[in-house]
Amino acid sequence: MSAAHSHDNPAADLREQYEKFISKKIFCLFAFILAIILLAGYAATRGSADIRVADVYATILARFFPGYFQTNWFSDTIVWGLRLHRILLAIVGGIGLAIAGAVMQGILKNPLASPFTLGISSAAGFGAALAIVMGAGFVGGQWLIVGNAFIFTVLASFAVYGLAKYKGITPETMILAGIAIMYLFSAMTSFLQYVGHAEQVQEVVFWMMGSLGRSSWDKVWIVTAVIVVCFPYLLLKSWDINALGAGDETAKSLGVNVERTRVVCMMLVSFITAAVICFTGTIGFIGLVSPHITRMIIGGDHRFLLPISGLAGGLLLLAADTVARTLLAPVILPVGIMTAFLGVPFFVYLFMHRKKEFW
Numbered sequence: 001m002s003a004a005h006s007h008d009n010p011a012a013d014l015r016e017q018y019e020k021f022i023s024k025k026i027f028c029l030f031a032f033i034l035a036i037i038l039l040a041g042y043a044a045t046r047g048s049a050d051i052r053v054a055d056v057y058a059t060i061l062a063r064f065f066p067g068y069f070q071t072n073w074f075s076d077t078i079v080w081g082l083r084l085h086r087i088l089l090a091i092v093g094g095i096g097l098a099i100a101g102a103v104m105q106g107i108l109k110n111p112l113a114s115p116f117t118l119g120i121s122s123a124a125g126f127g128a129a130l131a132i133v134m135g136a137g138f139v140g141g142q143w144l145i146v147g148n149a150f151i152f153t154v155l156a157s158f159a160v161y162g163l164a165k166y167k168g169i170t171p172e173t174m175i176l177a178g179i180a181i182m183y184l185f186s187a188m189t190s191f192l193q194y195v196g197h198a199e200q201v202q203e204v205v206f207w208m209m210g211s212l213g214r215s216s217w218d219k220v221w222i223v224t225a226v227i228v229v230c231f232p233y234l235l236l237k238s239w240d241i242n243a244l245g246a247g248d249e250t251a252k253s254l255g256v257n258v259e260r261t262r263v264v265c266m267m268l269v270s271f272i273t274a275a276v277i278c279f280t281g282t283i284g285f286i287g288l289v290s291p292h293i294t295r296m297i298i299g300g301d302h303r304f305l306l307p308i309s310g311l312a313g314g315l316l317l318l319a320a321d322t323v324a325r326t327l328l329a330p331v332i333l334p335v336g337i338m339t340a341f342l343g344v345p346f347f348v349y350l351f352m353h354r355k356k357e358f359w
Contacts, residue, residue: 025304028297032311036091039315043090043322044083048330051075060084089215089279090321090335091314092223094286096276098313099227100269101287102294102306103234106241107262108171114287115273118178118266119156121282122185124274127152128281129189129204133196145207149278156181157270161263169259170248174266210283210336212321219279226275230268231306237261238302245300283336285343286313292347316342 044056055071059079062069097115104113115121127148131137139147163177164170189208193201240261243251248258277283290313291305298304317335320342324333 025298025301025308028294028308029304029311032308032315036311036315036318039318039322040087040091043087043318043325044079046322046326046329047078047083049074049078051078085217085220086212086215086321087318088220089212089223090318092220092227093212093276093280093283094290094313094315094317095310096223096227096272096313097283097287097317098290099231099234099306099310100273101313102291102302102309103241103265103269104287105291106302106305107244107265108174109245110171110175111292112288113175115269116282116284116287117175117182118160118270119181119183119185120153120178120270120273121277121284122182122189123152123156124149124277125204125208125282126185126189126192127278128207129192129196132203132207133192133200146278150274152185153274153278154270156185157267161266169262174262206334207281208336209334210277210281210339211334212280213332214279223275223279226272230272231310234265234268235303235306237265238306241265241302242300281334281336283317283339285339285347286317289343289346290316 062071137148164173320338324338
């Protein structure tokens with residue numbers, strides 16, 4: 001009877017399928033948010049002085065609802081003064097890098113694309129190395145390294161755009177231009193390391209490993225502001241990015257301005273990446289792996305892929321940083337090392353178990 005009924009009303013059948021399709025994605029969205037909240041609570045308990053998870057949540061809620069939740073000076077200092085800004089920088093940094101990776105893979109139709117394959121991280125590394133070894137930069141004082149890393153990242157993205165524009169902006173030209181830029185900046189960084197003193201070289205190497213050790217509330221707000229400004233446009237363009245996945249000709253026939261979509265998305269992604277890595281140093285694999293995890297769970301619709309990839313990236317980077325802080329405590333490992341250790345086996349697993357094509 002029900003089969004006959006479904007044949008009678010195909011529209012109702014399709015609506016039911018679409019509702020299931022959407023509800024699965026909304027469930028994933030909330031599952032990731034809950035996982036981040038739980039992991040953040042646990043991460044805040046770990047360190048030289050341990051406090052209980054309940055105290056962590058009470059201390060955070062007491063700041064917003066002082067009449068309802070009780071806290072004490074010790075918990076307040078540990079959570080708000082020492083740990084929470086690092087945890088939040090891990091979350092927003094992971095969100096930014098993962099969104100950047102998802103957009104790059106979408107606009108370039110390449111499963112290996114990430115902000116790092118386009119030479120952006122190499123440019124940031126060179127900017128930081130220039131500040132550390134030569135003391136030269138575009139801004140002075142405490143923002144010297146950060147400012148250099150940010151500006152060279154933006155310059156690299158313009159260089160990639162310029163080279164690609166010369167040959168016609170296609171995924172292939174952008175990737176090849178990115179690889180050329182990556183090798184150029186890597187070579188210049190190596191040269192600076194060669195001429196620098198031992199302490200300077202050590203600092204450059206440490207910066208390029210990626211670390212959340214220099215986090216502060218200012219940095220959290222800056223990264224968050226950049227993501228909040230850039231993300232709505234990328235989400236607005238998610239249908240266009242979906243269309244690009246079907247090929248440039250198909251996208252054009254659907255009314256998508258292919259070249260402009262690629263260029264604007266790439267610039268916004270570079271801006272987000274620059275905002276994150278100028279504070280954290282080079283953190284690889286988050287932008288590469290998070291979109292793949294999300295694509296395996298919910299499929300390739302960028303309307304959902306972008307926000308859920310972001311949450312997956314925030315969760316991954318927070319998990320990596322928590323392990324980096326606790327594995328060899330009191331020694332804190334650079335989080336870039338940990339993301340690679342966690343990322344490589346996962347990536348091999350993905351590669352071995354992938355049943356179908358990436359697109």
